[in-house]
Structure formats: C-alpha cells, structure tokens
Amino acid sequence: MTLRRVAALWLAGAAVLVLNGCATTSGTRGDPLEGVNRAVFSFNETFDRALLKPVATGYEAVLPEFVRNSIENFFSNFNDAWSAVNQLLQAKPAAALEMGLRFGVNTVFGFGGFVDVAGAGIERRQEDFGQTLGRWGMPPGPYLVLPILGPSTLRDTAGLVLDIQAVPEAFLDQRPERWALGTLHVISVRAGLLSATRALDEIALDKYSLVRDGYLARRRRLVYDGNPPDEPETPDNDTTEDSPPK
Amino acid sequence: MFRRIMLGLALCAAQIGVMAEVAPEAFVQQLSTEVIDAVKADKAIQAGDVGRIRSLVDTKIVPNVNLQRMVVKSVGPQWRSASPEQQKRLTEEFKTYLINTYAGALTQVKDQNVKLRPMRTGTNPNEVVVGTDVVGKGEPIQLDYRLEKAGDAWKIFDFNVLGLWATDSFRNQFSRDLSAGGIDALIERLSEKNKTNAGNKS
Numbered sequence: 001m002t003l004r005r006v007a008a009l010w011l012a013g014a015a016v017l018v019l020n021g022c023a024t025t026s027g028t029r030g031d032p033l034e035g036v037n038r039a040v041f042s043f044n045e046t047f048d049r050a051l052l053k054p055v056a057t058g059y060e061a062v063l064p065e066f067v068r069n070s071i072e073n074f075f076s077n078f079n080d081a082w083s084a085v086n087q088l089l090q091a092k093p094a095a096a097l098e099m100g101l102r103f104g105v106n107t108v109f110g111f112g113g114f115v116d117v118a119g120a121g122i123e124r125r126q127e128d129f130g131q132t133l134g135r136w137g138m139p140p141g142p143y144l145v146l147p148i149l150g151p152s153t154l155r156d157t158a159g160l161v162l163d164i165q166a167v168p169e170a171f172l173d174q175r176p177e178r179w180a181l182g183t184l185h186v187i188s189v190r191a192g193l194l195s196a197t198r199a200l201d202e203i204a205l206d207k208y209s210l211v212r213d214g215y216l217a218r219r220r221r222l223v224y225d226g227n228p229p230d231e232p233e234t235p236d237n238d239t240t241e242d243s244p245p246k
Numbered sequence: 247m248f249r250r251i252m253l254g255l256a257l258c259a260a261q262i263g264v265m266a267e268v269a270p271e272a273f274v275q276q277l278s279t280e281v282i283d284a285v286k287a288d289k290a291i292q293a294g295d296v297g298r299i300r301s302l303v304d305t306k307i308v309p310n311v312n313l314q315r316m317v318v319k320s321v322g323p324q325w326r327s328a329s330p331e332q333q334k335r336l337t338e339e340f341k342t343y344l345i346n347t348y349a350g351a352l353t354q355v356k357d358q359n360v361k362l363r364p365m366r367t368g369t370n371p372n373e374v375v376v377g378t379d380v381v382g383k384g385e386p387i388q389l390d391y392r393l394e395k396a397g398d399a400w401k402i403f404d405f406n407v408l409g410l411w412a413t414d415s416f417r418n419q420f421s422r423d424l425s426a427g428g429i430d431a432l433i434e435r436l437s438e439k440n441k442t443n444a445g446n447k448s
Contacts, residue, residue, distance in 0.1 A: 124385060199350040202443055205343075205435060206419040213418055217409030226388065230366075233392070234414055236319050 030143055030216060037145040041208050044150060048190075053197075056190035070114040071188050075168065077106045077113025079126065082166040086127040090135040098122055127222075130159030134223035143212055151215040270393050271362050273310075273400045274376040278360035281306050285355050299349040307348060312394060312401040313341055319404065320416035321424070321432070328429045336429065339436035346443045351407070358382035360389075371395075 031037065060068065081103040087096035102122040103113075110117040133155050134140065141154030152160065164170065169181040204210045220228050284306065285291050290298045317340045318325050328336065363377035372395040379386040392404035392411075404413050423431040 120383075126385065195354065199353060203347045203350045204419070205439055206422050209418045209422070210415055213415050214408065214410050221388065221409040228409070234319070234411075234417070236315065 030140075031212060032142050033144065037143065037212075038208055040145040040147055041211075044145065044148060045207075047148060052186070052190050053194075056187055056194060059187050060191045060194060068188070068191065071184065072192060073106070073110070073116045074113045075185055075188060076116070076124070077103060077110070078166070078168045080106070080124065082163070083125060083127040085166075086129060086132045087125075089129075089132045090127070095125060099125060099127075125225075128156075128159055129162040130156035130219070131223050133159055134219070140216070140219065143216060151211055153216070153219065156219065268399060270374045270376050270400050271365055273393070274378060274391055275360070275362055277307070277310060278378060281352070282355060282358060282360060285352055286357075291352075294353065296349060296353070299352050300345050303345045303348045303352065307402075308341070308345065310400075310402055311344075312396070312403045313337065313344070315394070315403040316340070316344070316413060319413040321420060321429075322417050324424050324429060332429045332433065335433050336436070339433055339440060342440045343436050346440065347412075355380075356382060358387075361386075 080099050084096045084099035084103060087093075087099055099122075102118045102124065105118045105122070106113050106116060109115075130153075138155050140156065144152045144154060144157055146152050146157065146160075149160070167182075167185060169178050169185060172178040172181060200207065200210070281302070284302055285299070288298060288302075291302070314337065317337050320340070321328075321336065325333070358380045359382070361379045361381055363379060365374065365376055368374060374393050375390055376393060377388065377390040380389050388406070388408055390406035391402050392406075393400040394403050404411055406412070420432055423435045427434075
C-alpha cells in the first residue's frame with residue numbers, strides 16, 4: 001500500500017469519525033471535535049505502548065545518564081535559539097537577548113550544546129510559534145489530537161508547521177542522517193517523559209480529558225508568560241450543565 | 247509611670263502576637279517546606295516507596311484539606327442526588343484517590359524548592375489564592391492553592407498544577423462515568439483505580 005493510499009484511507013476514516021462524533025456527542029467546551037480526537041488519542045496510545053515507550057525504556061536502560069543528558073541538552077540548545085527568535089517576534093527583546101545569550105554560551109562553551117553550561121544561571125524560557133501567534137491575539141481554536149504528535153490546538157498546529165523547520169534534523173540535507181537524528185530526537189524526548197507519563201497513568205481516570213485539560217491550561221499560561229488573566233472559579237454548587245450549543 | 251506604660255504596651259504587643267492569625271502565604275510556605283524536606287530526608291521515599299509517600303500525604307497534607315468541599319466541587323450537581331450512604335463511600339474513595347494523585351506528583355520531587363509568588367488580593371478575605379513555584383532542574387512548576395479560612399487556620403480546598411485546577415480536572419474526568427452510570431459508576435471506577443494503585447509498589 002502506498003503512503004498516499006494510507007493517507008487517503010486515514011482521511012476517509014477521520015471524516016467518518018468526525019461525522020459520528022458530531023452525531024453522538026456535542027463535545028466539551030473548547031473541544032468540539034471530541035469524538036475524532038478520542039479516536040486519534042487511542043490510536044496514539046496504542047502506538048506509544050507498542051513502539052515508542054518500549055524503545056524509550058530501552059534507551060533509558062542502555063545509555064548512561066550523562067549520555068542521555070548530553071543528547072537532551074543538544075536538542076534543547078537548538079530549541080533555545082528558536083525560543084529567542086520567537087521572543088523577538090513577540091517583541092520581547094530582553095528575553096530574546098537572554099535566550100540568545102544562553103544559546104551562545106552553550107554552543108561555544110558547552111561543546112555545541114552538549115553541556116548546559118548556562119544551567120539555571122540563565123533560566124530557560126521555551127517559546128514556540130504557537131505561543132507567538134497567541135501573543136498577538138490569535139485564539140487557540142478547537143483542541144486537536146494529532147496522530148503521533150499528540151495534543152495540540154488549531155493555532156498550535158499552525159505554529160508547528162514552522163516549529164518543525166527549526167529542529168536540528170531539519171538542517172541536514174542527507175535523508176538517512178535526517179531520519180536518524182529525527183528518530184534520536186523523538187526517542188530522547190519520550191525517554192525524558194517516562195516518569196511523568198507513568199505518574200499520569202496512575203492518576204488518570206479519564207486520561208483523554210486529563211491530558212486535554214492539562215495541555216490547554218498549560219498553553220494558556222505559556223502564552224501569558226505565567227500570568228494569565230483570572231478565570232472565574234467554578235462555583236461549588238454549580239447546577240448548570242455544559243451550556244447547550246447555540 | 248512611663249515604665250508601666252511601656253510594659254503595658256509590650257504585653258499588649260505580645261498578646262497581639264499570640265492572637266495573630268497565620269498569614270495564608272506563611273501557611274503554604276510552611277506546609278510546602280515541611281513536605282519537601284520530609285521527602286528529601288526519607289531514603290525510602292527517594293527509592294520510590296509509594297506506601298511511604300502516601301502515608302506522608304495522609305499525615306501532613308490531608309488534615310489541611312477540606313475534603314468535603316473538594317469532593318462536592320469535583321462531583322458537581324449530581325452530588326445532591328446521591329444518598330448519604332453513596333456520599334460517604336464516594337468521599338472515602340475520593341480521599342484515597344486524592345492521596346494517590348498527590349503522592350504521584352511527589353514522586354517527581356528531587357531537588358526542588360518552593361518559592362512563593364506575590365499574592366493577588368481578591369474580593370473575599372476568607373478565600374484566597376496562594377501561588378507557588380516549585381523550582382528545580384528545568385522549568386519551574388507552578389503550584390497554586392485555594393485556601394479558605396477555618397478559624398485561625400487555613401484549609402486547602404483546591405490546588406492548581408501548571409494552570410489546571412484539580413477540581414476542574416476531576417469534574418471533567420468524573421463526568422463520563424456520571425453520565426453513563428451515575429454515582430455508583432463513579433464510586434466503582436474510583437475504587438477500581440485505587441485498588442490498582444494499591445498494588446503498585448513503585
């Protein structure tokens with residue numbers, strides 16, 4: 001089966017699911033596509049259980065901690081440069097300068113970013129293009145679960161199109177090297193999340209809604225640099241169900 | 247005469263000192279420091295002994311939580327349609343679930359410290375939000391508390407991790423079971439989850 005046919009099938013399946021989703025559930029606030037999102041989410045969970053998590057677990061078991069840390073530092077350092085660009089785009093020159101400095105210091109004195117010399121001395125503030133769009137007033141739009149990539153929103157997905165051009169593997173010309181570095185990147189990120197996802201699995205009653213609520217809340221905070229405007233507290237004896245669709 | 251006035255003033259000041267209520271920030275700072283220090287000092291907890299973490303949460307944190315208010319907030323409107331027996335069982339299971347949730351978060355504590363963020367004053371002096379940052383390796387983790395006045399002390403009735411309020415998250419997670427099978431389905435689900443977690447030793 002060619003890739004194109006797979007994609008076509010996937011889209012057709014997605015369309016059916018969207019229609020089903022609309023017919024059965026109206027979705028929660030901020031999540032009108034809950035039906036299809038849940039389907040992609042469970043696909044991602046299966047994929048993770050079958051492939052990603054075992055590989056990341058093996059990676060963690062085989063490589064010594066300082067090697068894993070160095071690899072993680074290398075990718076984070078690249079990301080720092082992209083954060084600096086985004087801070088500039090968000091008209092935050094001081095923060096941009098700081099992150100630019102962080103990138104410079106670690107690249108020069110940290111052997112190309114493998115050692116995080118700057119450490120906690122220059123605090124890391126991660127910014128991506130989705131946050132930049134948010135900063136200029138673009139609302140997050142509906143919540144989306146992307147295949148393999150996981151939780152996102154319409155705005156963050158748009159941002160992702162640029163974000164994935166700014167990872168180190170995107171700068172390699174040769175295909176095999178690109179795939180190798182990209183694979184390492186994914187495994188490194190997943191390995192870094194192992195203990196967090198273990199804790200998540202233990203506490204989640206409905207993992208889908210926990211991940212969604214957590215993602216949306218966190219993104220909102222990031223867009224407002226940690227100080228989002230207060231949201232009204234849900235009253236204790238709230239009798240209103242989710243407001244009916246208008 | 248002058249000395250007597252001074253003495254009187256001093257006594258008065260001492261009296262005020264004793265009477266003064268604990269400030270909400272001081273309460274949060276003290277509780278956080280106590281818990282984190284206990285985690286750091288305990289070798290068994292460091293080694294991942296979940297049972298030990300749970301008993302730490304049970305003894306240190308739970309007494310400072312208004313459990314009743316949290317469970318009502320998390321369950322939502324259906325709470326009132328539950329029988330007293332159901333409410334009792336639900337509260338029990340919820341308590342265990344909450345302890346496990348908090349303990350799960352504490353397993354992630356390594357070399358962190360807690361810093362208070364400047365508090366914003368609300369309209370109600372008896373209910374405040376205290377914000378903290380858990381600072382360690384990597385990005386600081388935001389951890390906020392909603393506190394209510396309980397006599398001279400404060401009680402936690404909600405907490406917020408990285409922007410998400412616990413009761414909001416619980417409510418959304420509970421709503422699936424509540425709409426599918428009502429209160430009993432939720433009790434069943436929580437009890438299942440608690441049993442699975444009790445089996446996990448690390």
